[in-house]
Amino acid sequence: MILDYDLSSIQEARDVARKAKQAQEILAEFTEEQLEKILLAMVKAVEENAEWLAKMAVDETKYGVFEHKVVKNLFAARDIYEHIKDIKTVGVIREDKVKRVVEIGVPMGVILGITPTTNPTSTTIHNSLCAIKGGNSIVFAPHPNAVKCSNATVQILHEAAVKAGAPQGVIGSISKISMKATDELMHNEDISVIVATGGSAMVKAAYSAGKPAFGVGPGNVPAFIERSANIKQAVQDIIASKTFDNGMICASEQAILADEPVKDEIIQELKKQGAHFLNKEEVDKVGKVLMTPKGGLNPALVGKSPRFIADKAGIAIPEGARILIAPLDGYGVDHPLAHEKLSPVLGFYTVKDWLEACYLSINLLKLGGIGHTFSIHSQNDEIIREFVHKPVFRIVVNTPSALGGIGYTTGLTPSMTLGCGTWGGSSISENLGPQHLINVKRLAYGIKAYEAKASEPKTPACNFSSDEIAGLVRQVLKQLQAG
Template sequence: MIRVDKDLLSIQEVRNLIEKAYNAQKVLATLSQEEIDKIVKAMAEEGARASQWLAKVAAEETEIGVYEHKIIKNLFATKRVYEVIKDLKTVGIIHKDEKNRVYDIAEPVGVIAALTPTTNPTSTALFKALIAIKSRNAVIFSPHPRAVDCTSQAAEIMHKAAVRAGAPEEIIGCINFPTLEATNLLMKHPKTSMILATGGSGMVKAAYSSGKPAFGVGPGNVPAYIERSANVNKAVKNIIDSKTFDNGTICSSEQALICEKLNSQNVRQALTEHGGAFLKQEDIHKLERYAFRCDGSLNPDIVGKPATYIAERAGIKIDSNIKALIVELDGVGINFPLSREKLSPILAFYEVENWKEACELSKQLLALGGMGHTLSIHSQDQEVIMRFALEKPASRIVVNTPSCLGAIGGTTGLVPSLTLGCGTLGGNSTSDNVGPMNLINIKRLAYETISPEDLQRQLFSNEINSNKNEEIVEKIVTEILKKISKC
């Protein structure tokens, strides 16, 4: 029997995929805006049609999340994203500044390495394929080892739709034998131009250390503050719905709820009415031991699992209709592991005296593992909302809406995206909701608007006028001082 070395097989697969994608992208780059838009439309429609099937495959393969919610994510990644990007100019001259005679010209970056997670495998693949082709780039997916089949199917569906609509063969590819060596080769290959990394912090760090331009996504540890002027019932419903959406697998879902003691009882009652269960102190300790391993890392067994599953394995008794586990904490940090990102229906709960305390607590939570990501606030007080927006180290501050859908541009006016940058605060290269415009180079055509001689005269003229003004001011001050001294 011949032994097949998976590492060597995956490396050769990557080499083949890159070579084919590189050549295909050269062809795609020659297409017109109309041709590109036709291809993108066909991809979005085919991806939307396959949303239920891909949700089923993803749920079965990864064994995390909620099938019905994965359908919504797939539709968001296709229909919602398409509606926003369809009219974007990504070919040729995309902007004209007639006054200053500057013209912006779009150029594709080339071959994009797209790293995808196990939490949102198909929706991320659909989304990245769509924005890559819209910007005339080739894309090769490196799927999470526990989501290979569903990611591969999503990539293949988008590839076939693109080719039928006029795109060259091999413009979208996917590694079928993912290994660490294969992913590293994909990121570092000379013909790879850019990396789109969605996943854990380790993956993002690897992308940034590859030597290639990269858009990485940092972790989210989203605080949700219910301020005293908020509609408590709506706020709590939004938070529970958001926290339990796909069992908490979207990184912008709420990780901690902060309320004021003034409205604490109303918040607690609403949480219970909407499916939350407050755990006793002894049960909180059980949950801490189960949710986090000895080295402090998150137990992957809780990711995307329902509250009842997590409680049972932690040895906690709850009713079968409970949607979220509420853990009341009085601190943040290493001694309070449940104050961190949990990617599951586990919600930390804090009480504060006022919005200023909520402000400081939010900063602590973000610093623990969500710097630059997202913050949620429920309030009718515009002054408080604006203070939070100005002072918090978050790239997205969503107001009176479910955080998981608001941050990705589902229920807000933000750019629809499943790749959320955290800026330099989170060690990322952008704070944008990443879209097609992040995947192009912009050349600028600039005509002379002033001759070198006129520029020189203008510069020296301004300097002379400035000197004259200084002389006048000095004379006035001197005269005033003389008058004062006489007095």
């Protein structure tokens, strides 16, 4: 029976990929205006179904906050569209009239999107818009715990796209989820490129599939509150970020680094705004239930409320506690809450100054967030600029890190797929957009003549007649025969 399911899931994967390939060959001929019509229809469909999809995601995955998932769905449609609508992706996209180089955008082909259980609907929306914008088709391999909501999202997007003129099969997904089916898609000849959003093992598998891939790794974001910061606003931003969808965006803060001169003020403000500080025994209890013995996240507690986590840990917390704060004096194996938590739980450290904050942030990032995101709250621009040397590709300043990292509250490219660069094992170091999902041809005209230089060696002229050459050959042959 298991064998039959695996075989049928593999066959479904092949069928979905083949249909997407056929659709893409048609879509590749579409003009920018035709693609624009399809995108607008997809955005409108998301707007009409954002709440329903959010409810499906919460009901199926048991993760996060309904209202915040609605926000993420609308962000992945409206904000992404507003950002990408003027990006040239097909036909002539750039022309340098001085260097006489013309750049022409062409689709990559069929995109495979591997989506997470934390942001299943919004990631599907984002990746679909980016794919279609570049004239690509896309198929999805959803997370096993988010199949229904992911496929519902695909269905809504596909129906809207087809009604607007797109070919059948342009957006697809597998419904029979298995490792073999996902593996089939990753290696299928009809798939051109992989966009993998999720755990490190899955991202590594995508990069090992033998074809181009965009994978994004985990975040373990340190948030440094420097002594010149607006403490009230900094705390407000951090709590807003950490409670947004119960902390499931990978760019959300994982530890506060409090500058020692303002530590007491930070603690007081955190408590005032609904944070509950755990004692040492409670830190140990929460650490044991939130993280596995091997150092990974307990999936049963991802995206859960502080009350749910406290109950599982067997501790009492005040009614209305918005986040749990775990004071820590180290990091690594003996400090499980120093790792990425994807829940409304924050580590808390005290640092002497910004230099110690630099050192500590690097070590925290090395636990699993290298290349991803760093957050700083400060009014001292000289100190802020010092952090550009740290091993991350997003440094968000005076803003909620989760929302700043995805481009909701900052000028970064709005995206649900955040590259971590080579430091984090990613092929891109920025937020993924449609510009990453096209190939670019270049038409290059000659702009300077090539002339042989006088100093270049010339082939010596031959002044021997044919009879003289024949005589020389006979002499050489006689010498060789004579030994």
